[in-house]
Amino acid sequence: DAGITQSPRHKVTETGTPVTLRCHQTENHRYMYWYRQDPGHGLRLIHYSYGVKDTDKGEVSDGYSVSRSKTEDFLLTLESATSSQTSVYFCAIQGGGTDEAFFGQGTRLTVV
Amino acid sequence: DQQVKQNSPSLSVQEGRISILNCDYTNSMFDYFLWYKKYPAEGPTFLISISSIKDKNEDGRFTVFLNKSAKHLSLHIVPSQPGDSAVYFCAASARTGTASKLTFGTGTRLQVTL
Numbered sequence: 134d135a136g137i138t139q140s141p142r143h144k145v146t147e148t149g150t151p152v153t154l155r156c157h158q159t160e161n162h163r164y165m166y167w168y169r170q171d172p173g174h175g176l177r178l179i180h181y182s183y184g185v186k187d188t189d190k191g192e193v194s195d196g197y198s199v200s201r202s203k204t205e206d207f208l209l210t211l212e213s214a215t216s217s218q219t220s221v222y223f224c225a226i227q228g229g230g231t232d233e234a235f236f237g238q239g240t241r242l243t244v245v
Numbered sequence: 246d247q248q249v250k251q252n253s254p255s256l257s258v259q260e261g262r263i264s265i266l267n268c269d270y271t272n273s274m275f276d277y278f279l280w281y282k283k284y285p286a287e288g289p290t291f292l293i294s295i296s297s298i299k300d301k302n303e304d305g306r307f308t309v310f311l312n313k314s315a316k317h318l319s320l321h322i323v324p325s326q327p328g329d330s331a332v333y334f335c336a337a338s339a340r341t342g343t344a345s346k347l348t349f350g351t352g353t354r355l356q357v358t359l
Binding site for chain 1: 277288338345346350351352
């Protein structure tokens with residue numbers, strides 16, 4: 134199994150508070166992704182990174198920011214959480230020269 | 246606009262029979278297609294993939310077929326086993342620079358009955 138760890142695994146937070154989710158990999162893969170999974174929508178790309186300090190927006194990036202200061206860590210931040218951001222968040226990693234992405238276990242976030 | 250569509254939210258198949266999961270796409274720029282399997286409370290796991298230059302790829306009990314002219318792919322599982330019960334996601338990739346961002350369908354829940 135690919136070495137991907139997401140933390141926390143579960144979080145409940147209040148509307149308007151900042152939240153940071155962490156993805157840590159031990160595979161030294163160049164590409165890292167954040168997806169959210171919602172009923173009826175499958176998985177949708179939030180942001181991705183193609184190297185240290187190199188990030189770009191995905192399909193549903195509004196309200197989210199990311200940072201990648203080290204190859205192994207990719208952080209997703211909700212600056213001011215809203216109820217619409219209640220979801221399951223998945224981090225994925227991908228090596229160069231391949232299209233297969235490997236996913237972490239997910240973080241279930243509830244915004245109340 | 247859903248670029249990758251899985252029109253069957255659920256499918257029930259008897260153990261030992263064939264399961265066929267379908268996926269349609271609209272973006273002609275997609276050049277690589279993947280299937281992922283997901284159990285509850287776990288992340289998706291990669292199952293099988295196919296390049297747009299091929300029309301079939303087989304791996305044990307799993308075969309993926311690609312019909313580019315129809316923009317359609319399907320996953321065949323034969324024989325189906327109870328452990329195959331999960332949600333299956335179809336995904337497609339179109340390279341942007343060097344990153345291969347995946348676009349997912351909404352998933353099909355497969356239930357394999359005894």
